[in-house]
Amino acid sequence: MPNNGREDQNPWTKWYWSDWEADTGLQLCGLKAQGLWIKMLSIMARSKKKGYLLYGDKQMESKDLAKLTGETVDEIEILLKELIDHGVPSKNEDGIIFNRRMVREANLSQIRAEAGHYGGIGKSKPKAKCKQNLSKHTSKAQAGSASASASASASALNSSLKKEKKEKKIPLSHVPESFIESSKKELPRIFSEGGHLELLTPVVLDYLISLSWDYEELDLEDVIKGKFASWLKYPLNTKSNICLQFRNWFSIARKIEKRREKERLVGKYTPEK
Secondary structure: OOOOOOOOOOOOOOOOHHHHHHOHHHHOOOHHHHHHHHHHHHHHHOOOOOOEOEEOOEEOOHHHHHHHHOOOHHHHHHHHHHHHHOOOOEEOOOOOEEOHHHHHHHHHHHHHHHHOOOOOOOOOOOOOOOOHHHHHHHHHHHOOOHHHHHHHHHHHHHHHHHOHHHHOOOOOOOOOHHHHHHHHHHHHHHHHHOOOHHHOOHHHHHHHHHHHHHOOOOOHHHHHHHHHHHHHHOOOOOOOOHHHHHHHHHHHHHHHHHHHHHHHHOOOOOOOO
């Protein structure tokens, strides 16, 4: 596949086999469908727009996948339906198949590069010119004090919550505009699919945008859907502060992810059943 015009020229992708095994929807698919998904991931990782099933600027169709895999178009369409029915890939408004994780990582990498702090692919030096509204976040990242930054952000957000009744606004000056715009599209979709769209008030929306930026190493959709799942066991108390509930949930998710990361490094991580 040609490299011309690719957003991401990185020749490799971080891969956790345990995460592959932990994807319930994927594991419910047959081996043929899983094999097709591997092929599609390979294509999407090298796509002009990383994470999307494209050939150049065009959407890749069943007939194209059939040629690449040596299968018939009918067989490919059956396998694609199996993958889609189990929620493995997603489709955008134009019907283009994409991998959620790749797209999120690509967006985050681009935002990090624009923000001028360490992150994304490799160890890039901060850019000389950084947007003024990101200077505070950049200096913290350059100092390497991630935990202190998260603590300070949480403290600032907590102070904002105390003033919520008066101001009704969560400060987002430390969050890049591109991240805010993408989150304002992504969060309503997640809440709508979870059946909790009525909870996504403007204050909750801004708060979650700030949280997701401060906890950028976490998978936003997985964390929020995890909270929805917890409400099935422990029903939501509508009188409690929704923002504080999510802040505590993100904090717990970070601790769990750090533990899993350590276990992955020593090969002891076992996906929960």
